[in-house]
Amino acid sequence: MRLRTALPAALVVAAGMQLLYPLLPAWGQFVLSDTVIAVASGYAAFHYRRRAADPETIRRMRIAFGCGAGACAIWSIGNVVLLLSTVGVDFLAGVGGLLSTVAAGFVPIALILAAPRPRGLAAVRLLIDVAAVFGAVFALAWEFVLSSGPGLTGEIGGEGYRVTIVGLLVLGAVIALVTLASAEPGQSGSAQQLLAMAALVQAVTLLAATRNDLNDLLWYADGVGGGYILAALIMAASSRLATSRPGVERGGALVFRGWALLPYVPVVFAVATAAARQAGSGQLDPVLVWTLLATFSLVLVRQFLTLATLGRMTEVLEEQRDALEHQASHDALTGLLNRAAFDTRAAEILAFSSDGVTAMILDLDGFKPVNDTLGHAAGDDVLVVVARRLAAELRAGDLVSRIGGDEFAILLTEAADAPEVAGRLLRRIGEPMRVHGHTVTVGGSIGLAAAEDGDLNGLLRRADTAMYEAKAAGKGTVRRYDRAAA
Template identity: 80%
Template sequence: MRLRTALLASLVVAAALQALYPFLPRWGQLAVSDTVIALASGYAAFHYRRRAADPANIRRMRLAFGCGTVACGIWSLGNVVLLISTLGAGSLAGVGGLLSTMAAGFVPIALILAAPRPHGLAAVRLLIDVAAVFGAMFALAWEFVLSGTQVPGEVGGEGYRVTIVGLLVLGAVIALVTLASAEPGQGGSAQQLLAAAALVQAVTLLAATRNDLEGHLWYADGVGGGYILGALVMAVSSRLATSRPGVERGGALVFRGWALLPYVPVVFAVATAASRQAATGQLDPVLVWTLLATFSLVLIRQFLTLASLGRMTEVLEEQRDTLEHQASHDALTGLLNRPAFDSRAADILAGPHLGVTAMVLDLDGFKPVNDSHGHAAGDDVLVVVARRLSAELRAEDLVSRIGGDEFAILLTGVRSSEAEGSDGSGLRSGEGDEGWDGDAEEVAKRLLRRISEPMRVHGHTVTVGGSIGLAAADEGGDLTGLLRRADTAMYAAKAAGKGTVRRYESAAA
């Protein structure tokens, strides 16, 4: 049966019986109520028992189902006893009432066990939520149930009623906080429906207490239908899937429909106090102090929420910065990755770029290190080389690992001339030429000297070298062509004996 259909049917049955009670004798009213509640709660106990024994559920959830089994089982038994008493088979009404009261105590325990387990500030916020909502609901209970009531000749009667009402309010508060944890768009879960049933029962019992104190009929003000509705909703909850417990969700800090539910009694309590003040010009001291305590807790709760949101913002900013860095940098060396290098270099070339030179560096002697000492040692060599390159270059220069042991560098603000190559091949040696890309050549030579220094990796001292090809950027040229020319020059440097610098010039130059 679909959830909405089951809930609608439960509501219809409860409303129908509420409308039927005035036409039945008292024993008939009680017999119908006890029978329906005993059957519904017994049905719930049966299915909760099966789920408590299911090894597929985690231990914490099995304990929650166990508490649900006990609560519904005792409740069913209590109503059977009440039914027997109603039919005249003995004066057992007190026993039945005691069993029903005991059953009500196990439902909040089941809700606590089935709820997510908060930690740190989340746990503090939850406790404050419970305390604040408890204060608001107790203020309402005091105003509508306990205020001005007396039990002549009954010693300790007032304290007993306050205790019972306090327990009922606590159960209702836990139910409200559980319902507030509902995820947006999530269908009803066993925990949420059990919480709804507990809330209905708590409100019904509070109304029943008021009826009893004021001498009203026991089913008046919807109490008769409330008992039925609570039992039927609990029966429906026993067949629903559970939401996963044990994890606090980040969305608990943001506003959503269900999250506002615990604040309803707070608003209602304030409205009640304002109405009483406007009507009588005075407020009950218990109501005043309870509301003051409630609002103090609400303010503390909001302060903690702001602190949590501030910390969450810092964490999100740190994660954003980390993700942005990871998206644009090589995971091993920390240098720019190829897409980021291409993007930034293209931006430089798209604008005025006098004195822009590209370098392509390929390590010499890297493969023997990788083969002799393993890939981990090879990775460490790449990391050391990357650090040395970064240390020798300026902040505005770009450097990227574009291959296994190949690096691309883009220098800006270097000198250039229109000198031709001596052999007409388009490639010229970097040795002994004055004025042509002098800065770039000096940087390249300095880089080769720096990376060729011995390094200690994995307990071994190793040495690698490199070959560098240079290419000056043409006005209007693109990055692909520039790197291609630098790459051609790099292969010429390797062919010339490695550890050298070659620059590229067009044959026409």
């Protein structure tokens, strides 16, 4: 049965059972409830046990499945014991109830083991979430469960026992809520999420059952009977689902994830409850007040951490964007502009004004022997050194690009001193350099061409022609393009 069919079916069965209870005698109510829960939780225990024994599953998940199997098995056994108590073995009722409570405590352990392990600020935020939501849910439990009846003084430890049990149930509900809140948008239901849903239903049902007991209400009142059935059926469905994988934490997921606000629903209800109590009686229980104050303090701390995380993510994204922009516009080896970026920026300069603009094409002399003798790595180092020397000799407004293997294009924005700049570049390039333990020397030939219009391609072609004339003249020289000679 598919998940989208199984969940509505479980809800219909649970609702049907709840409606059926008033029509049955007391023993029939317990027999029906205990039988369905024992079968459903036993089914879940069987499948979780099989998954725990799968050697291909990672160890942490096998332990989680084992805890899930243990919880379901204990719950199944507990309901079998409760079923026996309905046929005259009265003392077993307390044992069955205790086993059911123990089973409820194993489910949060399975959820913790199955959840991704957050680190750094993510781990701190998770702990604050659990603590803050625990405070809100405990405040609600205090208002509607612990303060709703005369108490259990004299029974199994009295008041302290009752508070401890309710606290454990609240913790289980909180862990379930936080697990559900981690669901990724658009992600189909996973074993962890459905188990969390079952744990939440089970914890809320047990709290409601405690309230019914304190107020001498029917055991199945307030939907308790159907709640037990629904939790067992959801748990059975969860045992057949695949587990979800941890996703990458994204800024939007911290705020806009589909279930991200789910844990804070109890906070809203706790505030509404306190407001209603204040409006009705003019007084607030001190426990409720201090619990809410602590909860809100944690929520504020959590929001500050979220802002810090978002700020750090923004910085990282900006750094990555800058790095990508640099990679897209610069030569990976030398760090100079690549041909595409050079053409774009040079075209912008020429479009604004071509007056006083000169193009240079520089081709290295003596580079091939270094490359052939010392290897390509040494040749790459030579190109890096040459690129640094070129960049150091040029003005901020000039452009320099590696446009070929050992060929560079330069755009000067002041043509008057172009021959002087070209001579300085050749002298600087010709200085000896230390490469891979060897001292090597390279030279260069430069062709110059003055901009006549906004045509960059024509300008570079003329400079290239002049560069070949410089090489033909004996290398290590500078030649200016002469239209008349061409």
